[in-house]
Amino acid sequence: MKTVISTHFDPYFNLAWEEYIFKNIHQHEDIFLLWQNSESIIVGRNQNVFEEVNLDYIVKNHIPLIRRNSGGGTVFHDLGNLNFTFMTDAKGKINNYQLMTEKLVSAFQALGINLKFSGKSDLKIGELKVSGNAQYIYKDKLLHHGTLLFNSNLERLSNSLKSKTDDIESISVKSNRSTVTNISSYTNLTMDELKKYLIQELTSNEFIELTPKDLKRIEELQVEKYQTYQWNYGESPRSRIKKSKGIYSIDISLAYGNIEDAKIIKDGSLDLLLSSSIVGLRCYPSELSFLIKKAPEVYEMLFL
Numbered sequence: 001m002k003t004v005i006s007t008h009f010d011p012y013f014n015l016a017w018e019e020y021i022f023k024n025i026h027q028h029e030d031i032f033l034l035w036q037n038s039e040s041i042i043v044g045r046n047q048n049v050f051e052e053v054n055l056d057y058i059v060k061n062h063i064p065l066i067r068r069n070s071g072g073g074t075v076f077h078d079l080g081n082l083n084f085t086f087m088t089d090a091k092g093k094i095n096n097y098q099l100m101t102e103k104l105v106s107a108f109q110a111l112g113i114n115l116k117f118s119g120k121s122d123l124k125i126g127e128l129k130v131s132g133n134a135q136y137i138y139k140d141k142l143l144h145h146g147t148l149l150f151n152s153n154l155e156r157l158s159n160s161l162k163s164k165t166d167d168i169e170s171i172s173v174k175s176n177r178s179t180v181t182n183i184s185s186y187t188n189l190t191m192d193e194l195k196k197y198l199i200q201e202l203t204s205n206e207f208i209e210l211t212p213k214d215l216k217r218i219e220e221l222q223v224e225k226y227q228t229y230q231w232n233y234g235e236s237p238r239s240r241i242k243k244s245k246g247i248y249s250i251d252i253s254l255a256y257g258n259i260e261d262a263k264i265i266k267d268g269s270l271d272l273l274l275s276s277s278i279v280g281l282r283c284y285p286s287e288l289s290f291l292i293k294k295a296p297e298v299y300e301m302l303f304l
Contacts, residue, residue, distance in 0.1 A: 001030040002206045003199055011040035011066050011077060016222035018085055019069060022143045024217075025208060026087040032203050033085035033145075034195050037077040041065040041160055044072045044134065048172035048236040050254060050283060056303040057159050059285040067232045070145065072121065072134030073175030076160050080151035080182070082191065084198070090142035097121040097133050100144040107201040113186045121146075128181035150191055151184040170239035229282065233257035243301040250301055252278075259283050264298060274298075 004021055008014055014035050021031065041058055042065075043049055049065060052074040058065060077083070086100055093100060098117045105123065108115035115131075118124040123131035123146070133146035157180070164177065189197065199205065210218075225231050234257035241252045249265040259282075262275045274295060281287050283302065291299035 001032050001203045002208050003032045003034070003203045004208045004210065006033070006035040009036055009038045009079065010222075011037035011042070011064060012222045012226045013218065014083075015042075015066055015068055015226050016218045018143075018145070020214065020218045020221055021208075021210075022085075022087050022141065023138055025210075025214070026141060028089075030089075031085075031087040031208070032199075033083075033087075034198060035083050035085070036079055036081065037083065039063050039078045039156065040076075041074060042077055043067050043074045043232075044173055044175075045069055045136070045235075046071055046173040046237070047074060047175070048168070048170045048239050049233055050236060050239060050241065050302075051165065051168045051170065051172060052162055052175055054160055054162055054304060056285055056299075061156075061160075063156075063160060065232055066226055067235055068134070070134035070136040070143065071173060073132060073173070074161060075132055075147050076152065076157035077147070078152050078156065080149070080153060080184075080191075082148040082150050082195065083145060084148065085143060085145040087141065087143055090137050090140055093142050093144070094135065094137065097135075097144075100135075100142075101131075101133060101146070103202055104198075107198060108183075110201070111187060111189070111197070113183065122178065123148075125181060125183070125186060127179070129178040130181060130183050149180055149182050150194065151182050154180060154182070167243045168239055168241050170237045172237045172239070229257060229284075233282070233284065241302065245297040245301050248295060248297045248301070250298055252283075252302070254283055257282055257284075264295070266295075271295075 006014055014037055041053055105115050115123055115125055121133040122129050130149045131146050135144045238255045243250055247267050251263040253261040259278050262278050264271045264275045285303050
C-alpha cells in the first residue's frame with residue numbers, strides 16, 4: 001500500500017486533494033493517506049447544514065464549513081485531529097466498516113490502546129468515541145475515510161455542533177452525537193510520532209509524488225467546488241424551519257441554501273415587511289445580520 005503526504009492544513013485544499021488523488025491517481029494499488037485540517041466543520045454529502053451546525057458560532061469564530069463527498073455525519077476538525085483515508089477496490093468492501101478499519105484497530109492495540117470497532121462505523125476506547133468513518137464509491141473504487149481525535153479541542157467541537165432538533169423538517173441524513181475523548185489521554189506518543197507509526201504499520205513506505213500539474217488541478221477543484229456556497233450550503237436538502245421564541249414564530253422554507261418562503265409572526269400577527277425582506281437571501285449569518293437588531297429572536301432561531 002502506497003501513501004501520499006499532505007503538507008497542507010487548509011481544509012478546502014485537502015478535500016480537493018483527497019478527491020483528486022482518488023479519481024485521478026489511484027488505479028489498482030491501494031493508497032493510504034494521513035492528513036490534518038485546521039479548524040473546520042466537515043458535513044456529510046446528504047446533510048442539512050442548518051440542522052447540524054451552530055452557524056452563528058462558527059462564523060463568529062472564523063471556522064469554515066465544507067461539504068465532503070461521503071455520507072455520514074458532521075465532524076469537527078482541528079490540528080489535534082488526524083484524518084486517514086483508504087483507497088481500494090470496492091468489491092466486497094462497501095459498507096463493511098469493520099473490515100476497512102481492522103488494520104488500523106490492530107495497529108492501535110499493538111500500542112496498548114484498547115481501540116475497538118463499535119456500532120455501524122465508529123471506533124471507541126471503552127464507551128468513548130474517538131473516530132467516525134464514512135465511505136463513497138467512484139466507478140469500481142472505494143474511498144473509506146475517518147477521523148482520529150488525538151488532542152482536539154473538545155469544547156470548540158461541542159460548541160460548533162447543534163444538538164438533535166425536531167423543529168427543522170428535511171430528508172437529510174442526521175448526525176448521531178456521541179460522547180468523545182482524545183487518544184492522547186491513552187498514550188505518550190506525540191501526533192508526529194503517531195503519524196510515523198501508522199505509515200510504518202499500514203503502508204509499504206512507498207510514497208507517491210504529485211506533479212505541479214496535479215497540484216494546479218487540485219487548486220482548481222478547490223476553488224470551483226469546495227470554496228463555493230453552492231456546494232457547501234446549497235447542496236443541503238430542502239427544509240422547513242418552524243420555531244417560536246419570545247414574541248416571534250417563524251415558518252421558513254429553504255432551498256439551495258436560500259430562503260424560498262418566510263412567514264414571521266410577531267405578537268400573533270404576520271409581519272409581512274420583515275417576512276418579505278428575507279425572501280431570496282442566503283440563509284447565512286452575515287447576510288441576515290440586520291436581524292440581530294431588528295428581530296434578534298428570529299436570528300437566534302435561524303442560526304443558534
